[in-house]
Amino acid sequence: MRKANTHTLYWIGITLVLFPILVVLGIYMRTVQFGQLPATQSWFYPMMTLHGLGMVGVCYAASMACAVDALRRYIEPSGAISWLALAGTVAGVVLLLVSVFLGKFAAGWYFLYPLPMRGNWPAWSTVMFLSAITVLGATWLIWSVDMLRAIARRYSLSEALGWHYLAGRTEPEVPPLVLITTVSLIACVACLVAGVIALALSFADVLGGVRSDALLMKNLTFFFGHVLVNLSMYLGLAVTYEVLPEYAGRPWKANKIVALSWNTVLVVFLAAYFHHLYMDFVQPVVVQYIGQVASYISSIPAAVVTLFGALMLVYRSKMRWNLASILLFVGLAGWAIGGGGAGIDSTILVNMKFHNTLWVPAHFHTYMLMGLMLLVTGYFYHCCQAATELPEKPSFHNLVILLLMVGGYGMLFMFYLSGAASIPRRFAVYPAELAHGAGYAGLGALFAALFLVGLIVFFVEIGKRWIRAFRVAV
Amino acid sequence: MPTILDATSRPLRIIVSFVVGCGLFFGGVCGASAQGAIDGRILFQQKCSTCHTIGGGDRSGPDLWGSMERHSQDWLIRWITRPDLMIAERDPIAIELLEQFKGFAMENVGLTEADARAVIDHVRAETATTAPASATQAPPGGYPTPPFGGVQLAAWAVFLIFAGAIALVFGWVWLSTRNPQDVDVKRAYAVRRTFFFVVASLLLVVLGATLQDTPYAEADTKADRIVYVAARQFDFVYSLEPIVSTGDLANVLVVKRLELPAGATVEFRGTSLDVNHGFGLYGPTRQLLAQTQAMPGYVNRLRVRLDEPGQYYVFCLEYCATGHHLMQSRLVVK
Known part of the structure; x- marks a missing residue:
């Protein structure tokens, strides 16, 4: 039995509360698009904003909590900063809730400038929303910097990034967890700095009337959003590198190829954000091409090293299958499938037909919901189970997985189908010409409800372990 | 508003x-x-x-x-x-x-x-x-569900094949754990090397094939018609004269019903008078043909050849506040 860390248990608790609520908001949105609940239609866009930002925030904070927890085997993060991360995140969420529920703020999760200042919601809700993002951004920046500090106390930068492997040396041994987390946190600092600049310029507009350049703000916003989402995914993969070997009974160590792969990722995925701006024809053409090339290149280390490595680890191993290992395994599959959908959309020629259609939420829901969140919940279950060692029921776990898979992929299939049928994303109501989108939305809502049932059953299973682990730890 | x-x-x-x-x-x-x-x-x-x-x-x-x-x-x-x-x-x-x-x-x-x-x-x-x-207005009984075609159909097929392949590989690896045995690591690395060359070659081929055919490459072609589009919450305004600011609306002739000749290459010069919008052009089968963003302070030039006569639809494809889904217009190609 391994005592669970108190901070990790708090993060698990926060995730267990917020995640299903945000899933319910998603189901609500698909239900409105199906033409139901017309009396609540004016809440569609505020809920879309809350669902989007809430999910991105939960994904980041939960994956960071997983990485921090796993890293405690090797480094010592600051206890005070860990508490600050918790308190700052809760404060940011409260500000966000006030902005959305009392102010009906509805600029979408990436609040593309100048929309927050030009929407039909009160100015105070914009200030409240920007304050929420400021609190969250500042908190997470401090959290990331502290983790980098803790890593730097044990490893030099070149060691943490595995450069000695590239030079042909094998000592000191650096776990892939440390390498990938370092890559992710460096990217995190870069993206949060971009976010801070975008926020400062937004505040200058809303408080001082100083206008900013729309294209510059778009670049800053998408750099921030793209990197934040991707690094969350990488943090999920980092803990998978650490935990999956425990179940497979085989090692999964860093080497020259792994180091080369993740250093390539660090360089390439930052430049891949240009694929969000393909339809801004005033961007220099060269950066549009860089966007596609970087997007394609970033798929090579992912597919050839991480996915191949994971499959090699599990192939014909004495795998101990339980909820944790199954969720980690199917989470990797979700990441791969979502990556395929994203890769297709990162082709400029295709993006012309798919940009801002439902193909976009289709692929990011695949790698975030059926990828990252399964990795994160798998890791959380792993922690709670290790701390309690309660007896497990394989047939019950199979039911959970079945519900999550059928519900999740059924919902995603409707998204992909809608995207291929040119149904725009972010429409509260479909016009008569695109009314077929409503049918896909209705079926999507049904499948999502099935996913939610699976999630609730899973939460009951992890919940009783969490309560017991919490009692022991606190 | x-x-x-x-x-x-x-x-x-x-x-x-x-x-x-x-x-x-x-x-x-x-x-x-x-x-x-x-x-x-x-x-x-x-x-x-x-x-x-x-x-x-x-x-x-x-x-x-x-x-x-x-x-x-x-x-x-x-x-x-x-x-x-x-x-x-x-x-x-x-x-x-x-x-x-x-x-x-x-x-x-x-x-x-x-x-x-x-x-x-x-x-x-x-x-x-x-x-x-x-x-x-919509025909009685509503519009029929449009068929898939073109790039959308191809991308959909590629995705289904890809997702199916991933599912099969993961399923196969899952089942393999029923008969555990040691893996020949050297052989696995050889397979990985081959896998790398296959993936890299495939991506290079797709890059070479698709990068030649982007909307930017058409910048040198000549347009038969130029249409100025000013997007604003929650409306598209068309004119044959430049519109770059709200003040221009009083000085230009706004085209209420845009009609364009079939077979013409049309250049839409899109800007926005308030927030970011998307100019999404849908063909007579209500499938997305082409799009560009409409940004305040910038003019994006979208060239598209309108071969098929009929009703075309324009929808805003960038979220622009709570009337976003109402922002649409039409044009006719004869």
Whole structure:
């Protein structure tokens, strides 16, 4: 039995509360698009904003909590900063809730400038929303910097990034967890700095009337959003590198190829954000091409090293299958499938037909919901189970997985189908010409409800372990 | 701009509306008033056409075709000049409209009584000369589900094959754990090397094939027609003359019904007068043909050859606030 860390248990608790609520908001949105609940239609866009930002925030904070927890085997993060991360995140969420529920703020999760200042919601809700993002951004920046500090106390930068492997040396041994987390946190600092600049310029507009350049703000916003989402995914993969070997009974160590792969990722995925701006024809053409090339290149280390490595680890191993290992395994599959959908959309020629259609939420829901969140919940279950060692029921776990898979992929299939049928994303109501989108939305809502049932059953299973682990730890 | 009623923030809304109204007044009406008589057409373009059409169907507000005959002149003037007050007073017609348009309330945009009279006269004159919206409404029983085709079909097929392959590989590896045994690591690394070359070659081929055919590569081609598109919440304005700011709307001839010749290469020069919008052009089969963003301060040039005659549809493809889904227009290719 391994005592669970108190901070990790708090993060698990926060995730267990917020995640299903945000899933319910998603189901609500698909239900409105199906033409139901017309009396609540004016809440569609505020809920879309809350669902989007809430999910991105939960994904980041939960994956960071997983990485921090796993890293405690090797480094010592600051206890005070860990508490600050918790308190700052809760404060940011409260500000966000006030902005959305009392102010009906509805600029979408990436609040593309100048929309927050030009929407039909009160100015105070914009200030409240920007304050929420400021609190969250500042908190997470401090959290990331502290983790980098803790890593730097044990490893030099070149060691943490595995450069000695590239030079042909094998000592000191650096776990892939440390390498990938370092890559992710460096990217995190870069993206949060971009976010801070975008926020400062937004505040200058809303408080001082100083206008900013729309294209510059778009670049800053998408750099921030793209990197934040991707690094969350990488943090999920980092803990998978650490935990999956425990179940497979085989090692999964860093080497020259792994180091080369993740250093390539660090360089390439930052430049891949240009694929969000393909339809801004005033961007220099060269950066549009860089966007596609970087997007394609970033798929090579992912597919050839991480996915191949994971499959090699599990192939014909004495795998101990339980909820944790199954969720980690199917989470990797979700990441791969979502990556395929994203890769297709990162082709400029295709993006012309798919940009801002439902193909976009289709692929990011695949790698975030059926990828990252399964990795994160798998890791959380792993922690709670290790701390309690309660007896497990394989047939019950199979039911959970079945519900999550059928519900999740059924919902995603409707998204992909809608995207291929040119149904725009972010429409509260479909016009008569695109009314077929409503049918896909209705079926999507049904499948999502099935996913939610699976999630609730899973939460009951992890919940009783969490309560017991919490009692022991606190 | 439509407003969602919210009792908790109504005083603030009034202040904001006042400020917005003042801004619009100084930015727009002054220009019109300075020329002497109030021009109802310009006022309608600047203050009303975001939410209303005259014979073009409902937007976030009702189609005004014939509406001036359904209400008294006094009611109309008060509604145009003080809609916020009438809603607060629970005027029965105002509340009915509010419910009909699902909470999107008429906003006070700072029009005076004289302005309101000019707008009413303009709507009456347009009603007398414009066909009603029925000609462009959905067919009985709705539109049929459009077929897939072109790039969308190809991408859909590639994705299904890819996702299926991933599922099969993961399933195969899962099943392999039923018969555990040691793996030949050297052989596995050899397979990985082959896998790397296959993936890299495949990506290079796709890059080579697709990068030649991007919308940017067409910048050197000659356009047969140039159409200026100004996007704004929640409307597209077309003109054959440049529009780069709200002030230009008073000085250019706005094209109400855009008709383009079949087979022509058309260059749409899109900008935005407020927030980011998307100009998504859908063909007669209601499948997305091409798109570009419409950004404040920039002009994006989208060239597209319109071969197939028929009705084309334009939808906003960048979220632009709570009337986003209402932002659409049409054009005809003959």
